[in-house]
Amino acid sequence: MQIRLINNQNKVKFDFKSIERYTAYISNKFDSDNNRSINIIFIISDEIQKLNKSYRNIDRPTDVLSFSYLSGIDDTEAAAGPVVIGEIYISPEAAHDNSIEQGDDWDIDQEIMLLIIHGMLHVFDYDHEDDEEKAVMYNIQDSMIHYIRNKNWKRY
Numbered sequence: 001m002q003i004r005l006i007n008n009q010n011k012v013k014f015d016f017k018s019i020e021r022y023t024a025y026i027s028n029k030f031d032s033d034n035n036r037s038i039n040i041i042f043i044i045s046d047e048i049q050k051l052n053k054s055y056r057n058i059d060r061p062t063d064v065l066s067f068s069y070l071s072g073i074d075d076t077e078a079a080a081g082p083v084v085i086g087e088i089y090i091s092p093e094a095a096h097d098n099s100i101e102q103g104d105d106w107d108i109d110q111e112i113m114l115l116i117i118h119g120m121l122h123v124f125d126y127d128h129e130d131d132e133e134k135a136v137m138y139n140i141q142d143s144m145i146h147y148i149r150n151k152n153w154k155r156y
Contacts, residue, residue, distance in 0.1 A: 002037035012092035063094035064115040066122035086123030
């Protein structure tokens, strides 16, 4: 699967090159079809708050929002070339705040990795609305993070 990273903010610095490397690894764990793609867009908190209000009717910033387009894709679109199957919006400001809360062995790049995995799970229709779904989703998320961190994830 192809990943397009778009950094539409400049308030928070993070290791964009590392994120490019590990998103390639992460995306292939979800889907190895190169005729599919996901856009990952980094935006400021004000913008993610607007999206959160517009799509979820929650008027506050959040760390990640995901939009899945899988149900609207037909075989003819997929055969025509890369089809966007989802978009993930991430607030690096919120990721920075989250990383501070996690402690000294967690940084913004690892938090962004977590948010990308979490967002991709939502694109592929995983959810955490009830305890059973949450257990499945978080088990996959935690397994991927654990694997990447143990393999020195910055090399991906």
